[in-house]
Amino acid sequence: MADASAPSASPPRKSLMQTLEVDTRLLGMIGAFAIVCIVFNVMTDGRFLTPRNVFNLTIQTVSVAIMATGMVFVIVTRHIDLSVGSLLATASAMMAMMQTSILPGMGLDLGDPWIAPLAILAGLATGAAIGALQGYLVGYLAIPSFIVTLGGLLVWRNVGWYLTNGQTIGPLDENFQLLGGIGGTLGTTGSWILGLIAVVVACMAIWSARRSRIAHEFPVKPVWAEAAMMALSAVAILGFVAVLNAYQVPSRVLQRDFQARGETMPEGFTQGYGVPYSVLLLIAVAVVMTVVARRTRLGRYIFATGGNPDAAELSGINTRLLTVKVFAIMGMLAALAAVVASARLSFHSNDIGTLDELRVIAAAVIGGTALAGGMGTIYGAILGALIMQSLQSGMAMVGVDAPFQNIVVGAVLVLAVLVDILYRKRMGAR
């Protein structure tokens, strides 16, 4: 046993996991994810865990994962949002029209560097406004969120349709397309630098949390446990970067690039893709949302309201305004997901984001967000989205028929919730 070597200061012996203070639920999810990956890897003769597939899996997950982080807040406050897929479509339509007709009509040339940021801003504002409107209907007029967003599911899908007259709009602005995934990556050197920065930040976060506990004379983990956590996060971050860097840009694409610049490609020249901008965006969203959830009053009030709405209200929290804020955040994240989704396709179509609401809710729930409210984590939801996407694309690679794919995904969702209920019973919490 590893912990036998540690000086046993406290009489009741702790297991290795307890000493490391690893979240067992997180461990279970990572375990489930690992099993899914390994099984598909065996069934596809090693094609599942290639850098190419890992890269694709990552960029396919981003859009749903971004929305799932917002859905955690919605579900934690005991609401639901069924409209995110349609909201994504409206935001996407808005941004597509901005790029192809509104901004050019205002005098900006196609390809102008201002087009992408202005279009994105308009999209985010649209998403936040729609979300806030739905939040107002739920919070102030007390219409159940299920009904408001079920209505929204129909309304926003068709507002998007109306905005574009049902046409597919494309191609989108070149700079805008950089956020789609394969079209915009950091490159290998940039990715390594980013990875190293992330490792330093992770280690500093672990260390400063420890310092703060020591300052208030709270018990802390042994130093080796902290070091182990740091090493673990370093391996995870750098391993992820290494895999994304290992995916080589096809040589004919490189050749074309060199030709476009009027140069000839040197013999044996290779280039890795590295971390896509869309993944950077997801990481940024995850960090911000985690900070909001854990370290801000807003996050504290969201969880308190989910745990006991009456108590929150009696504590002076404006739970109605809180509902508006939560839905506005959800709407803005749906718009952000719309950026990634439409940029990845390079055009806007009417059916963009169809059924995404179910994927997003499933990701949040598989990630351990309790529908009864008050419980959920951002990283869990992202991991949930990754598990869902792995299942889906793994089955497609193995050649499972389309109907069976959906049957399996549906069954997994129900099973995940059952496992979660059993786990909570065993842990004695509620």
Added chain:
Amino acid sequence: MVDRSGTPLVELRDIHIAFGGVKAVDGVSVDLFPGEVVGLLGHNGAGKSTLIKCLSGAYRQDSGDVYVKGEKVNIQTPRDARDYNIETIYQTLALADNLDAASNLFLGRELTTSLGFVDDSAMEAETRKIMGRLNPNFRKFASPVSALSGGQRQSVAIARAVYFEAKILIMDEPTAALGPQETQMVAELIQELKKDGLGIFLIDHDVHQVKRLCDRAAVMKNGELVGIVDVDDVSTDDLLGMIIAGKTPDHLAA
């Protein structure tokens, strides 16, 4: 004895509250002096909790005025009540079960770092201090309050009121869910707070407890005030008579 010569800490004057056609509180006036405990007695549905909720900001009265230290105040929300140093310990305790003791204690009034983030370590340290005074056996600082016993939950709710230096404390059946030992703890705490000059409204069913802990008792029936009596002037039977029959004891009826 309580000095009732000065301005009352709180005065509720002619409060009316109706829900639909039902008069929950009908023209009730009560006052409370510093260092005094006033018991509110009555059946379920007599209107005690409703009356007190317009002081704690959970309800608005339809008519009638609230005075704090002689000044007329307008309490719209629980936040307003807190600004007047009115703290309430609700019967349901009003705790968010999924959060730990420190988060509950500071809910709505979090301590923040210079950057505006919630300062969990500082809040836990403060919680450890106050709990060391109120309930030295309390150890479960990291667990959500759903994992605590009834007494421990109660002490979190009390700590919340005491920590923020309440001047006026409202306790809605604070001992209803407690064992004898924990009830004793609450009784001792009330005596201690009284000494510090707080005014306490104690809502209770138990006439013995009211006689033991309170200075005066206000009895309500069907939304109306039956009478306010000095507990030393009445027997428990007199109090029961007021609660059940709604009539003031003969020797006090002028």
